[in-house]
Amino acid sequence: MLSPAIVILAIISAILATTMIFAKNAVTSALCLLGVLIMSAGIYGLIGEHMVATIQLVVYAGAIMVLFIFSIMLLNLNKEETEYKQKPLVFFGVIGVGLLIGGVLFNGLFSHFKHHHDGRVLGPFSHETIQQLGGNSKVLSFALFSQYYISFEVISLALLTAIVGAVVLAKRKFD
Amino acid sequence: MELFDVAQLMAKIVFVVGLSLGVVPIMVWFERRGAAWMQRRVGPNRVGPFGLLQPLADVVKFIFKEDFTPGNANKFFYYMAPMVALIAPLCAMSVIPFGSTAIVNGHEITLQIATMDSGVIFILAFAGLEVYPIILAGWASKNKYAVLGSLRGASQIVSYEISMGLALLSMLIVYGTFNPHEMVSWQAAKYWGCVVNPFGALVFWISIFAETNRLPFDLPEGESELVAGYHLEYGAMKFALFFMAEYVAMIMASALIATLFFGGYGLLPGMSFLVNFISTNFGFGEVGMQNTKAAFEVLSLISKVAFFMFMFVWIRWTVPRFRFDQLMDLGWKILFPLSLINLVIVTLMVYVLNK
Structure with a gap:
């Protein structure tokens, strides 16, 4: 069902998101986040939602991330970068809490889809009606x-x- | 997708990318010779007839130069910046229509690489991405002058994007669509956009000079102040990529302003007569006539783009460079309010006329 292009973009964006979390350099993190946003715009484009993809590029990649990177460059974070050390206890604690929250969310999502999959009510706009309008x-x-x-x-x-x-x-x- | 669809898509991509990259050496030659002509000098005339092979000599020089990388540069982003600089305007070219339809083998082909209903916004998205190579290049090469140049470049592009967007918005209100094909047919049926909305056209045009970092707004690379600005630390082909990116961005901007305000690929006066003349004299059928029309439409867009490229060179050697505070004043205190007032007036005009 998924086309290989979408899978490739998803894998790249997962790699970029991991790099964003583990990178020590703030600009690298910001650019990886930009990469994730562009990849998700690509995924939106590939499933045929060009409008959402374009808005994603205009708003996030074109405006918000420019502001992020600009302020990071102006703040000069080199000192924090060299002094920063990862503490293993905090690190694993954060990962544990993240997994817990993610698990609860996914559990809710999956049980919702399991129960309501057949009787779900679609909105007024299907692909065909949008094309007609x-x-x-x-x-x-x-x-x-x-x-x-x-x-x-x-x-x-x-x-x-x-x-x-x-x-x-x-x-x-x-x- | 069928094989034919893939083939026609590839053909369109090769045509657009090849044309926009192939024009670059000609523009470089024209920039130098045109500059000399406007300043009553001779210009480079030693290599080939009229110096036409000068760009070739430049390319040979660029390729055989040492591929130097500064020691403390951030290597990954340092190499990424020139690539992004060239990719962003080339991507934006994909939604600019260069003709209505051509008919090959009974298939109707739309002469536009990507047909989507949010066409013009897509161009704006990729125009917004043009800030990144400037920020990246300045930051990654770890040089004070480069950082200063990239700060200037980023603030200039972000500021002028506002007035550019507002001028674009006023035209969107007039046309009532994002689709560039519909914009062109609206202009063919009524008037050119620059007649309906002259202030919008002016603001858009001025903003484009700032967006492409051309003189009189080329402060990010002001030679007398910042050596070469954000691409100071780039040599050999990496510099050549930045150089090509500037010209591709100019071509993209010219094609955009031609599509929005000057009739796009719509036939120039006299061309429809030529189309009729050729297709009746050579006995073309309906298909042949449509294809002749498409060819003339491509020619029409190319001649409009060529005119705006000439204007880029002409203005470069006519108007002196701005100071940075003057540039910001022009952007925020003159163009921004002007485009806002213009937007209100155009909205009222459209409301009253459509009532």
């Missing part, structure tokens, strides 16, 4: 600016509040 981007834009436009505005207001809050906090510190 004129493509993903059109359907998404109409839904965003008609049905959900109040929630859209509220979310942008929340972002604005976050920006203003950050400016206020930073200003108090420097004055």
Whole structure:
């Protein structure tokens, strides 16, 4: 069912994600995260969801990760990099807690799929209806600016509040 | 996928990539000779007729230079940066349509590598990725001048992407679609985008100069201040990759502005007459006529791109370089408000006219 290209991208992104966690250099970690995001955009593209893939590239790879890497470069983390030592107790503790949380999540997901696999209710948009309505981007834009436009505005207001809050906090510190 | 689909896809990829890389040596020659012509000098005229073989001599020089790597550079990212620089604009080329349809063996072929409904946003995504090679090159080569150049480059590209995006948004409102094919047919049916939205076209055009790091905005590599900026530590073919990437980005930007504002592959005035003339005189059928039309459409787009490439060279030798604070002022205090006001006006215009 899965095409080999998707499997290859998934394996690469798993390798990059592991490298991201274990790399000592902050820029390497950030670039590996960028790689994971680009690979997942590739997977979205391969399953035919070009809109999601493109948005993933624009928002995460084009904007957010640029900010990450830019600030990491400006902060000059070389000192932390040389002094950083991995403590085995903390390391295995973190892995244990991560496995526990992952196990609980996967258990919930799998039991959900086992019980509701046959009687699941699909949304109004199948691939065919989206093609009839004129493509993903059109359907998404109409839904965003008609049905959900109040929630859209509220979310942008929340972002604005976050920006203003950050400016206020930073200003108090420097004055 | 059938064999024919794979073959036509490969043919389109080879055509677009080969054309955009093959134009680079010609552009390098034209950049030098054009510069000399505009400054009333002679320019390089020793190698071959009119100095046309000069790019070949450059390539030979680049290949036989020592492939030097600075000792404390971060090797992996140091080698990755020039590759990313060339790959990102080439990927963005894949959604630019270079013709309507051609008919081969009874199959209809869309003259565009990747047909997707979010076409223009895809170009914007890969234009956004063009920041990474600059940041990577500056950071990985561990040189103060290179880091300064990459900081300048990154902040310049991020700042001008905003006004570029807003100018693009105003055009999206006019066309009501992301699909470049539909944009071209809208312009063929009504007016060119630059007539409908002249300020948008102007802002977009100015922003493109900053996005491609061309003069008057080539501060990331300002020779008199930063030696060579972010690619200071790169020599031989690695530098050549950066050099090619700059020209491929220029070609991509020219094709984008031609598609959005200047009719794209739509036939230039007089060309439809030529298509009719040729297909009636040589007795082409309907298929032959469509193929002749497609050929002329490719020619139309290429001539528009050539015009904008010429403008890149012309402006380079006309306008003096900006200071960095002037560049930021232009981006944030003039172009950003201008494109925002323009967006509001275009929205109102579309609302009133469509009512």
